[in-house]
Amino acid sequence: MNILLTGATGFIGFHIAHELLKDVNCRIIAPIRKANGYKNTAFLSKHGVILKEGLFFKKSCLILSLKSIALTMLYIQQQ
DSSP: OEEEOTTTTSHHHHHHHHHHTTSTTOEEEEEESOSSSOTTHHHHHHTTOEEEEOOOSSHHHHHHHHHHHHHHHHHHHHO
């Protein structure tokens, strides 16, 4: 199962990701603003969470970021 999890670097999102990681059939894709600067990104990445860095505060940047996430999800489904 593929899951798009927003807020994965925050307190609640991190704990949700941690629980989802217990399911070996679960792949998590987490949109984040930047890969470094958050204490949880190293753990998430190490445990197989796909971190998709992007800018989400401008419409044009949001569209590009969402396209990147969608392509990642399609790629995963085809494997």
